[in-house]
Amino acid sequence: xxxxxxxxxxxxxxxxxxxxxxxxxxxxxxxxxxxxxxxxxxxxxxxxxxxxxxxxxxxxxxxxxxxxxxxxxxxxxxxxxxxxxxxxxxxxxxxxxxxxxxxxxxxxxxxxxxxxxxxxxxxxxxxxxxxxxxxxxxxxxxxxxxxxxxxxxxxxxxxxxxxxxxxxxxxxxxxxxxxxxxxxxxxxxxxxxxxxxxxxxxxxxxxxxxxxxxxxxxxxxxxxxxxxxxxxxxxxxxxxxxxxxxxxxxxxxxxxxxxxxxxxxxxxxxxxxxxxxxxxxxxxxxxxxxxxxxxxxxxxxxxxxxxxxxxxxxxxxxxxxxxxxxxxxxxxxxxxxxxxxxxxxxxxxxxxxxxxxxxxxx
Numbered sequence: 001x002x003x004x005x006x007x008x009x010x011x012x013x014x015x016x017x018x019x020x021x022x023x024x025x026x027x028x029x030x031x032x033x034x035x036x037x038x039x040x041x042x043x044x045x046x047x048x049x050x051x052x053x054x055x056x057x058x059x060x061x062x063x064x065x066x067x068x069x070x071x072x073x074x075x076x077x078x079x080x081x082x083x084x085x086x087x088x089x090x091x092x093x094x095x096x097x098x099x100x101x102x103x104x105x106x107x108x109x110x111x112x113x114x115x116x117x118x119x120x121x122x123x124x125x126x127x128x129x130x131x132x133x134x135x136x137x138x139x140x141x142x143x144x145x146x147x148x149x150x151x152x153x154x155x156x157x158x159x160x161x162x163x164x165x166x167x168x169x170x171x172x173x174x175x176x177x178x179x180x181x182x183x184x185x186x187x188x189x190x191x192x193x194x195x196x197x198x199x200x201x202x203x204x205x206x207x208x209x210x211x212x213x214x215x216x217x218x219x220x221x222x223x224x225x226x227x228x229x230x231x232x233x234x235x236x237x238x239x240x241x242x243x244x245x246x247x248x249x250x251x252x253x254x255x256x257x258x259x260x261x262x263x264x265x266x267x268x269x270x271x272x273x274x275x276x277x278x279x280x281x282x283x284x285x286x287x288x289x290x291x292x293x294x295x296x297x298x299x300x301x302x303x304x305x306x307x308x309x310x311x312x313x314x315x316x317x318x319x320x321x322x323x324x325x326x327x328x329x330x331x332x333x334x335x336x337x338x339x340x341x342x343x344x345x346x347x348x349x350x351x352x353x354x355x356x357x358x359x360x361x362x
Contacts, residue, residue, distance in 0.1 A: 105170040109311040117356040118302040124360045126299040131361040134268030145235035146189040152241045156343045162186035166331035177355040191229035197245035198256035201226040241274035247281030254290035275306035278323045303353040316342030
């Protein structure tokens with residue numbers, strides 16, 4: 001832009017010289033007219049140069065005062081004021097996470113997500129605190145762990161979310177959570193052991209030799225499936241779904257489960273406490289009542305599978321053994337059959353629970 005003023009001035013001067021050379025004076029009167037026209041042209045050139053200088057910032061030399069004949073009007077140039085620059089606010093340097101997709105469906109079998117995954121504001125605040133502590137400890141924010149028994153072991157539980165061919169149907173908003181925790185669904189957890197009850201979570205007898213050598217315990221806890229899984233897999237969240245083998249005292253069960261949940265909290269791992277679908281040796285459903293008390297008192301998320309399977313015939317339980325969930329091998333939630341089987345509801349609601357908790361901490 002600074003090249004414009006000299007260029008314009010040069011063009012005007014060349015025009016002036018051409019004009020002067022072609023109009024040689026033949027008399028005093030014509031000479032006077034020629035001088036007047038030349039002065040007018042020079043004044044116009046000075047005005048244009050001044051206008052260009054407004055835009056380029058180039059200082060315009062003051063013209064030498066010249067007497068102008070009164071009988072000759074000067075050419076006028078209308079000057080345009082340069083537009084002022086619009087002030088731009090400096091951008092903030094705080095990056096915002098990409099918003100998660102808004103759920104188009106908020107219920108499973110007519111039961112709202114808020115009743116399947118129970119979190120009030122106090123629980124959400126505590127979840128954030130636990131998650132923050134876990135981040136400081138270096139927990140893997142792309143991994144969740146699993147604590148359970150044969151009702152949550154592969155190939156029926158969770159693993160299909162890591163395989164091709166699943167269909168979310170109306171639950172497409174959950175795809176972001178599948179990406180966030182890819183690999184964890186099919187991970188073989190040391191804390192999912194067939195036949196294990198709540199008393200075995202800290203018992204090293206339930207860990208296969210060689211799988212968890214060394215001091216895997218944390219905060220003074222003994223070796224066992226749960227400490228080993230936390231030590232080796234390093235998850236940030238944990239699905240807690242155990243209790244089908246606990247056919248003894250509810251008091252002992254509640255003490256064991258409270259110890260496990262508190263262990264996870266102290267380790268910076270957010271526990272998602274799941275109720276169970278069966279009533280094995282517990283027709284009064286006291287074990288699930290204990291799990292609800294633990295989640296409420298320790299202010300952690302409750303994944304109420306028991307309430308959800310109330311929407312199914314026989315509570316979604318296989319009537320041959322009255323413990324295991326009815327089978328559903330596919331992960332096709334465009335298929336109405338998926339919503340009539342115990343494993344179908346467990347796999348979908350587990351994903352919903354992870355998604356709801358991740359929305360709180362991300």
